[in-house]
Amino acid sequence: MLLRVILSPDNVRKISVPTPSSVEELCTCLCEKLQIEKGFTIQYEDPDFNNQLCNLHDISELPPEKATLRLHWELFLTPISVHSEIDPPADEESTLSVQPSTSATSSDSTQVASLLRSEHWPSKFPIPCFSYDVELKLQKANEEYEKNGKSLTVSRDILMEVLGKLAEAIYTFKAYPKDTDLKKVASALIEKHPCLKRPGSETGCEGWTLSLKNKMQNYRQKLRELGCAELILNRRDASKHTLKRPRRSELNFLPDIPTGFDEEALENERKWMEEEVKKKDVNMRALNTKMDFTFSLRRREVVEDQPLVSTLKQRWPALFNEEQVYAEFRRINHLDLKSTFLTSLDNNSRGLLKLFRAKVIQRGDCDLETLLDNLDEQMADLTVQRRATALRGLPFYFKEHGTICKTILSSEALEHHKVGMKMGILEVVTSNSSTSRSLSDVVNVAIVLEEEVVLENMGDFKVFLNMGTECSKKVQTLMSKLLEN
Known part of the structure; x- marks a missing residue:
């Protein structure tokens, strides 16, 4: 087709x-x-x-x-009017309506503009259109270049126009592009406008790469002075320990508050959600909309205050369910967490199982051997079983079972086993803790962070991973072995 x-x-x-x-x-x-x-x-x-x-x-x-x-690609924050379309209950008059700050307009048609990035860095950078006069000059210069190979002598007005538009376009993808990213932008620029090749280099784009690097520094400074949150944070005291610097961050590291609103308005929405989740019949439509709307406030708390998980759970209880974990990941990274993870797991599960079998042969690991034997017997849903076996086998492969992953009986309380667990998984089974159990024996899977159960009653064995490039040597070794297979 x-x-x-x-x-x-x-x-x-x-x-x-x-x-x-x-x-x-x-x-x-x-x-x-x-x-x-x-x-x-x-x-x-x-x-x-x-x-x-x-x-x-x-x-x-x-x-x-x-x-x-x-x-x-849809934006994360769905534009919503100041007066919500959701009819509030009769006993609640003000909690559902999103109220603007005093500086915002009060028109019913006012909408919250989304400032979130919605696309990852493209394989081929799309060069934006410049002003009409610059485009006209470039068009004539490109024709001249095709005839005699003569490059355009770039005047200051053309230079500033080109660099300015490119900086804006780059920032929609990344605040801190790498040199390799800027080189791709320069190459795309020369490909579209060959008349802009700069003499003195083989490709003619090295000079543009350096100019873009300097322009991005100036552009970030300009946005920083205008109050851009993610850029201001990166200039704070370097001695202060932070979870992650914005230049190494996700797609939307620290978004600004939606236009026309202030922290007080977002805090009122947070308080409404905190009370809403306590109800028997939760208004999920309103809750999901407000979780989108308050993303910037929540993200600022996580990045700047670095609260304990228990504090975050108290202030944002709606965040701690499986659906909102996926939604928050999408707001930050613009990726479908579940499908991305399962696709990656399926691509690597055979390799992992092959490594597990090799380790059983070499070292006689009884736990891994029992897992693999059970996989051979459970043929009803091989894909699901293979996924579960690959994930269950990792703690045994790394000799970390008991510290990261624990298997307990349904008669035991979660509270006792979460003590001392900074990060881990509690798998609750019906009869025994043997690795030979089937998936039907699992009645609960709980995720623990900082000795706090943040998610439970999960129907299957899932782990959310993003190993990145800065991981331990043993994980790097595992990744290398998977690539070899």
């Missing part, structure tokens, strides 16, 4: 894929072919409506043989 895929106005790809049987299969094919992450909506040009874009919900709606698709 031939597809024309619109990633952005300046990035349109032509690809060929096997005819998909479902929208999910098409999504997977697009991710593999285009090397992008999931988290987008697929739209297609519908011939029944003069090729107007429509959301793709059923694969049968897609035109056969060839089609034009547009991938749309």
Whole structure:
């Protein structure tokens, strides 16, 4: 099947894929072919409506043989009006309406603008359009370059326009791009406007890379002076220990408060949610909307105050459920945590099981051997069992079972076993703690942080991992062995 895929106005790809049987299969094919992450909506040009874009919900709606698709990444903070569309209960008049600060307009049509980044660094950087006069000059200069290979003598006004627009475009992806990122931007610029090649280098983009690096420093300083939260934080006393510096952070490390609101307004929303979760019938629609809306306040508390988990759980109880863990991860990283993790786990589970079997042969590890024997017997749902075995086997492989992962009986209280556990998993089983149990024996899985049970009553054995590049030597060794397999 031939597809024309619109990633952005300046990035349109032509690809060929096997005819998909479902929208999910098409999504997977697009991710593999285009090397992008999931988290987008697929739209297609519908011939029944003069090729107007429509959301793709059923694969049968897609035109056969060839089609034009547009991938749309939604912003995290859904724009909501100042007066919520959700009707509040009769006994609550003011808790549901999002009230603006005194400096904000009071119009019913006022909307909260999302300042969150919604896309990861692209494989090919989209060069923005410049002002009309600069675009016109570049067009003429490109034509001249094609004829005689003469580069454009860049005037100050063109230089400032190009660097300024590129800095704005770069910041929408990263506040602190690496030198390799800036080199890709410079290469994309030269590819689009070859007349901008600078003499004295083989590619003609080295000078632009250096200029972009200096421009980004000036651009960050400008935003810092205007009160940009994530940039101000990075200039604080370096002696103060912080969880993570913004330049090494996630996609949305420390977003600013939504336009037209202040901390007091967000704090009122937090208090409403704190009381709402105590009710028997929780208004989940309002709760989820307000969790999106208060993300900047919550993130500021985590980054700046670094509270204990118990404190965070007390102030933000709605955050401590499986659905909101996924949602918060998406707000920060713009990734689907569950599908990303399970895809990675499925890609590595066979390699992990192979390493486990090798260790059993070499060292005679009884626990791993029992796990693997049980896997061979449990053939009903091999994918799920393989995932569980790969995860259960890691603590034994690293000789950390009992410190990170504990198996207890359902008759035992969680409170006793969480003592002394800074981070770990408690797996509750019905009859015994033998590694030969099946998945049906597991009645509860609880996640513990700082001796606090933050999540429990989870139906299966899941671990949320992001090893990154700065991990222990034994984890690096494991990663190397997986790559060898």
